[in-house]
Amino acid sequence: MERDIIVVSRELSISKHRVNRIKSNTFRQSIRVFSKDRLAVIGAVIVLVSILSAVFAPFIAPYAPNIGDGSKRLLPIGTPGHILGLDEQGRDILSRLIYGGRLSLLSAIIPITFMFAISLALGLIAGYFTRLGEVIMRILDVLFAFPTALLAIAISAIIGSGLTTIMLSISIVMLPYMTRVVYTSTMNEKNKEYVEAAKALGATKFEILFKEILPNVLTDIIVYTTTLMGTTIVFASGLSFIGLGIQPPDADWGRMVTGGISVLTQGAPHIATIPGLVILIVATAFNWVGDGLQSALDPYKRTQ
Amino acid sequence: MSNLIEIKGLTKEFPTGNSTMFKKRTVFRAVQSVNLTIKKGEIVGLIGESGSGKSTIGRMVLRLIEPSGGNIIYEGKDITNLNHKEMMEYYQKMQIIFQDSASSFNPRKTIGDQIVTPMLRLGVAKNRQEAEMEVYHLLERVGLKREHFVRYPHEFSGGQRQRIGIARALALKPEFLVLDEPTSALDVSIQAQILNLLLDLQEEFNLTYLFIGHNLSIIKFFCDRVAVLYQGRLVEAADSDRLYTNPYHPVSRMLLNSVLTLDKKPLADEFNENTVKDKRNTGCVFSGKCLYATELCFQSHPEMVELSESHQYACYHPQNVIDPEEPLVKMS
Amino acid sequence: MTLLDISNLQVHFTSPNGTVQAVNGVDFSINHGEIMALVGESGSGKSITGLSILGLVPKPNGKIVNGSMMFNGSNLVDKTEKEFREIRGKEIAMIFQNPLTAMDPSFTVGNQMLEIIKYRQGLSKKNGLLEAKKLLDLVGIHDHDRVINSYPHALSGGMRQRVMIAMALSCKPKLLIADEPTTALDATIQMQILSLLKRINLELGTSILFITHDFGVVANLCDKVAVMYAGRILEYGETQEILTKPKHPYTKGLMNAMPETSIEQPRDGNGKKRLEQIDGSPPDLLNLPDGCSFFDRCNRATDKCCTAFPDITTKTNGHLVRCFNEEEVYV
Numbered sequence: 001m002e003r004d005i006i007v008v009s010r011e012l013s014i015s016k017h018r019v020n021r022i023k024s025n026t027f028r029q030s031i032r033v034f035s036k037d038r039l040a041v042i043g044a045v046i047v048l049v050s051i052l053s054a055v056f057a058p059f060i061a062p063y064a065p066n067i068g069d070g071s072k073r074l075l076p077i078g079t080p081g082h083i084l085g086l087d088e089q090g091r092d093i094l095s096r097l098i099y100g101g102r103l104s105l106l107s108a109i110i111p112i113t114f115m116f117a118i119s120l121a122l123g124l125i126a127g128y129f130t131r132l133g134e135v136i137m138r139i140l141d142v143l144f145a146f147p148t149a150l151l152a153i154a155i156s157a158i159i160g161s162g163l164t165t166i167m168l169s170i171s172i173v174m175l176p177y178m179t180r181v182v183y184t185s186t187m188n189e190k191n192k193e194y195v196e197a198a199k200a201l202g203a204t205k206f207e208i209l210f211k212e213i214l215p216n217v218l219t220d221i222i223v224y225t226t227t228l229m230g231t232t233i234v235f236a237s238g239l240s241f242i243g244l245g246i247q248p249p250d251a252d253w254g255r256m257v258t259g260g261i262s263v264l265t266q267g268a269p270h271i272a273t274i275p276g277l278v279i280l281i282v283a284t285a286f287n288w289v290g291d292g293l294q295s296a297l298d299p300y301k302r303t304q
Numbered sequence: 305m306s307n308l309i310e311i312k313g314l315t316k317e318f319p320t321g322n323s324t325m326f327k328k329r330t331v332f333r334a335v336q337s338v339n340l341t342i343k344k345g346e347i348v349g350l351i352g353e354s355g356s357g358k359s360t361i362g363r364m365v366l367r368l369i370e371p372s373g374g375n376i377i378y379e380g381k382d383i384t385n386l387n388h389k390e391m392m393e394y395y396q397k398m399q400i401i402f403q404d405s406a407s408s409f410n411p412r413k414t415i416g417d418q419i420v421t422p423m424l425r426l427g428v429a430k431n432r433q434e435a436e437m438e439v440y441h442l443l444e445r446v447g448l449k450r451e452h453f454v455r456y457p458h459e460f461s462g463g464q465r466q467r468i469g470i471a472r473a474l475a476l477k478p479e480f481l482v483l484d485e486p487t488s489a490l491d492v493s494i495q496a497q498i499l500n501l502l503l504d505l506q507e508e509f510n511l512t513y514l515f516i517g518h519n520l521s522i523i524k525f526f527c528d529r530v531a532v533l534y535q536g537r538l539v540e541a542a543d544s545d546r547l548y549t550n551p552y553h554p555v556s557r558m559l560l561n562s563v564l565t566l567d568k569k570p571l572a573d574e575f576n577e578n579t580v581k582d583k584r585n586t587g588c589v590f591s592g593k594c595l596y597a598t599e600l601c602f603q604s605h606p607e608m609v610e611l612s613e614s615h616q617y618a619c620y621h622p623q624n625v626i627d628p629e630e631p632l633v634k635m636s
Numbered sequence: 637m638t639l640l641d642i643s644n645l646q647v648h649f650t651s652p653n654g655t656v657q658a659v660n661g662v663d664f665s666i667n668h669g670e671i672m673a674l675v676g677e678s679g680s681g682k683s684i685t686g687l688s689i690l691g692l693v694p695k696p697n698g699k700i701v702n703g704s705m706m707f708n709g710s711n712l713v714d715k716t717e718k719e720f721r722e723i724r725g726k727e728i729a730m731i732f733q734n735p736l737t738a739m740d741p742s743f744t745v746g747n748q749m750l751e752i753i754k755y756r757q758g759l760s761k762k763n764g765l766l767e768a769k770k771l772l773d774l775v776g777i778h779d780h781d782r783v784i785n786s787y788p789h790a791l792s793g794g795m796r797q798r799v800m801i802a803m804a805l806s807c808k809p810k811l812l813i814a815d816e817p818t819t820a821l822d823a824t825i826q827m828q829i830l831s832l833l834k835r836i837n838l839e840l841g842t843s844i845l846f847i848t849h850d851f852g853v854v855a856n857l858c859d860k861v862a863v864m865y866a867g868r869i870l871e872y873g874e875t876q877e878i879l880t881k882p883k884h885p886y887t888k889g890l891m892n893a894m895p896e897t898s899i900e901q902p903r904d905g906n907g908k909k910r911l912e913q914i915d916g917s918p919p920d921l922l923n924l925p926d927g928c929s930f931f932d933r934c935n936r937a938t939d940k941c942c943t944a945f946p947d948i949t950t951k952t953n954g955h956l957v958r959c960f961n962e963e964e965v966y967v
Contacts, residue, residue: 021436024414024454193407200366201422201476202395204388211421215412299411299456353822354793461917491677492849496893496913503910518822521896525909562823564830564852565896566879 029302033295040292046285054101061095066249074268087256087271088263096251097278103252104279107163107245108232111171115178116225122175123182124217128190128209137183140176148173148235149242156244166236166245173235174228181224185217219297226290230283237279253279306379308480308512309342309365314374316360316536334360336536336589337374339608344479347506347513349527349544351520351559356533358516362482365514366398367391378480396426399473403485405465409457416443416453419472428476435475442471446501463494467501474505480512488517499526520559524548529614532556535589537605542615552611552622554594588620596621638706639810639843640689641665645703647684647693656921658684658698660867666811666860671837671844673854673875675890676864679918682847685864686813689845690730691720707811725756729804733816735796739788745799746784749806756807771802775832794825801832808840815847830857851890851897855879863887866919866929868945873955883951883962885936889914928960936961 034040053060062081068089072079075086084093126133152169159165189195190213198212237254239245246252251259253275260272295301316335335357342348350358363369365376367383375384383394402408410418419442420435422428429435440450446467457465466486473481483502487495499522506513517523523530524544531541532555540553551557587602588594594601598621606618647659659681666672676682687693688700689712705712708727715723724730732738739748746768753764769780775798777783788796797817804812814833818826834857836842846858854861854875861879862872863886871884882888882899891897892912902911916933925931927942934941938961946958 022416022451022453026414193402193404194410196363196368197400197402197408198410199368200395200400201472202392202426203422207425212410216410300458302456353824463917491918492890492893493677493914494917496911497915500910500913503908507908520823521894525895525902525911558824562827563896564827564850564856566851566855566891566899568856 026302030296033298033301034292037288037292037295039288040295043285043288043292046281047289050101050105050282050285053098054105057098057102061092061098063092063095065091065096065099065251067091074263074266074271076268077270077274084274085268085270088259088268093256093271093274096256097253097275100252100256100275101278103163103246103250104233104236104254104282107166107170107236107252108229111167112174112225112228112232115171115174116221119175119178119182120214120217120221123179123221124186124209124214126179127183127186128205128213133183137180140179143172143176146173149239152239152244161244161247163246166239169239170232170235174232178221178224178228182217182221185220186213189213189216219294222297223290223294226286226293229286233279233283233286306344307341307377308344308346308379309340309514310375310377311338311340311342311361311365312375312377314338314340314361314364314376315372316357316364316369317372333536335364335371338533338536338538340531340538340541342480342512342514344512345510346529347515347527349523349530350514350516350533351518351523351530352533353518353559355535357536358518358533359484361533362400362484362514362516365482366395366400368400392426396428396476397478398480398482399476399478400482400484401466401469401473401486403488405462405469405489406457408469409465411457413456414454415457415460415468415472419468419475422472423475426476439471439475442475443468446471446474447497462490463498466490466494466498470498470501470505474509477509478511481514483513483515485517486515487522488519495522502526520563521565532559537589537618538608539590539619540617542617546615550615552615552617553619554596554621554623555590556617557623588618596623637668638665639668639670639708640845641704641706642685642689643704643706645685645688645705646701647681647688648699648701649694649697650699651697651922654922657867657924658921659688660924662703662864662867662869664860664862664869664872666843666845668810669837669841669843670860671833671846671858673858673861674845674847674864675849675851675854675861677849677890677918679866679921680864681867682864683815686730686815686845686847689811689813690724690728691715691717692730725752725804725809726807727809728811728813729807729809730813730815731797731800731804731817733819735793735800736788738800739796741788743787744784745786745788745791749784749799749803752803752806767806768802771806772799774805774836775799775802776828777802792825793821794828797821797825797829798832801829801836805836805840805842809842811843811845812836813845813847816849818853819848819850826853833857849890851879851894855897863890866921866924868929868958869956870930870959871955871957873951874953877953877955881955881963883955883957884959885934885961885963886914886930888963889935928958934961936963 068091070090072086073088073090075082077083077085079085082092082094084097087093087096122136126136148169151173152165155169156165195208195212198208203212236245237252237257240252240254241258246255248255256275257272260275264272314335315337317331317333320330320332338361350361352358360369364371371384375382377383378394378397383391409415416436416439419439420432423435423438424432429438439453443450443452448464448467460468486502487498490498505511515523515527524547527544529541530544530547532539532553534555540547540551540556547556548560551560586604588597588605591597591601600620606620608616608618610616642665643663645659645662649656649658662685664672674682674685684693689705691712693700700713703713749768749771750761750764753759753767757767759767768784772780772783777795777798783791783795783799791799818829821829830853833844837844846853848854858875860873861875862869863884864870865886871878871882871887878887882891888899889912891899893914895902895911900912902909914933919925919929925942926944928945931937931941940960946960948956948958950956
């Protein structure tokens, strides 16, 4: 009977605690800071639109991307039925843009996302365990040294051109840069006093690494990653431009530019320029989002 | 009173420069052969200027810095070489309050979180709800509000953060606290609040303190016993009052003379302007600056002399023997 | 003879959250050859006061909005940046709390000293070096060559501060403003620096405005003292007078907060050792209360105290205080 009373009263105090518990509003604060940055919001909208249109391409695109009408080639912007005109093979540019977005975004987002996780783990371990870290960074230095285009060519020589080649090349090329950002960040944090305090509070090495240091390193790498998205889209486009990536008739934005270059002098500049502009806009949008995230994740800004 | 902590022959060397094939690695001796005993319920002060090694000793007791030599004995058990798992029991019993409250907290976690996590980790609380309730109580005990639980460290003033640091240490229900210059970075009026709070808590929870500082009058006020350090060596240890009235070691005298009180005094200094460097490096650590240094002082470092059970000093020419009756400084 | 006369100085900072009244009506004067202390904690406005004298209030947020500072017959408040360049270092010099950050880490000490000497006195390099060595002697550094060829980080804290003082004195200014120059130094080194400043005051007749929070320093070095809180001076007068008979509860509280300057024995009602503490924390300078800014922390406060800020009352010996409920007469 006594034990029941004790249990019940404990349950009561815990449930009273649940009601009286002070809630943290970190998430709401982050959203508020992010939305204050107008460029970040615009960037987020652009990125969202690009991703959604890529996902829902079959439902949005007015025409099939690879079917061309030879009689309508090189028609300019504003041609009835084809808002952005037609390309050098009479294909609707808007549709190709939408479908091309799938390939461009995919070839950037997938490798970067994978490398985000790998570079985070690798950089944290390399930064915290000094001797192991030196070995890891020396190995990565080898990758640093590779000229990126040559690497892509070498890979395509083995497995042929295509989306996989692009994604693999990007992964290998970006890994050392991303790891280094995490590495330097970790080295800075591990000497700070709160790490020492965590040790005094009984934290194990891994607890310190993943529960104390990681949150402080995350901002740097998240921001760096968003800027890399832009770079990667351009890079992937570049690889397609020189013929290593997507093969015709499929096209990502880079390929579209390639196709348009040949007819630049024939009075149809829109064919190359439009996809080029889109690459620029989307890359910039990612950068803006990165800046906004940097502020949103900063505890100082959140509480102003 | 039993001994809670015994420090025996504690030494710490830091490597400086790089070793090559031809040149042996040089070392910087931060702490050399320090012996200190802290009884249960005592407040012991560690005083020294910059470079005396006092902070290093404080951290070595908690094994935040690994000693190069010597032993740390907690309630009779030698904890110097325990592994992490064995140390968990002692992390709960010994805690530390840092000087810089800003940098000793993770900027990206709420302060409540930072107190709750170690409570769960060290088994002080059974579950999260229990821990949180205890933290609310603690925050109020140290003079804050329970709403502060979800705030971040930078949202607080220096004095408030130091209170949070005290709450974090107390949450683990420790027996022993190292206070590493807990008020040096605070405004004077806030210092008094924090020192008074620490004294209240010491009585309430029967804690034992090791107070590390550089202000002799604060240490004399706060501590029962004081140990004086100079460049890594313990040069004198005595009860607070006695050190103030009857210091034997020239370093203690020098520190006492540097205390500026309301009584005006001639602003002279009692040691050599320019340090005399002796290549042998085996003598007393203070010999280079000491006005009373002789050849013996440069030759070898003096052994500790036991004047009484509570008063020890290490000097060949203690200065109080000249006139043992006359106190050096008026007791305030 | 009055060297510097500050009257109703007000310095405001604009911030996104409102106006910070950092200095809110400060009056004091320094005579030739006098050492005056400006005592306060962080947020009191003492450092900003020092900076205003040399026109160094951080722009664009900070601005002197009112008041006058008469120096050598002209008002410093009206001076242009160009005019200040003639005053800084020459007539009025300043030394700071952290000499490491005040000096350029990429140049040797000798280089930096010569730069000032050559700019101000137009000497050749050879003569400039001789002058530099004389200055180092003045501040008690006799190891000339080593110090002149060292970089700032290679010197100890005390040495660095002495070099700073040497550089500040290179043109024999009439007034030296010292902003907490010894706070970051060991107590023994602090003694040396204070003794050096005292010697300079006696030998060169340089007036000193010493900004600090330590009454022990005030007692041993300064002739006059002004206690600042939340941008205003609460008490002002001769050191001996103020330290033996502090009338303002804040002054008394601040003195009692440090064991070495405690007027009473640090003990509480039960005989246990406790420092007399001032509860609460400094006010928010964005929202200063209507009445006395010390009201919410004062143990002698009455209803009158939150209605208006007390006027200046003059006690004997030029002892000025602003309080409705001054401390009782001391025995």
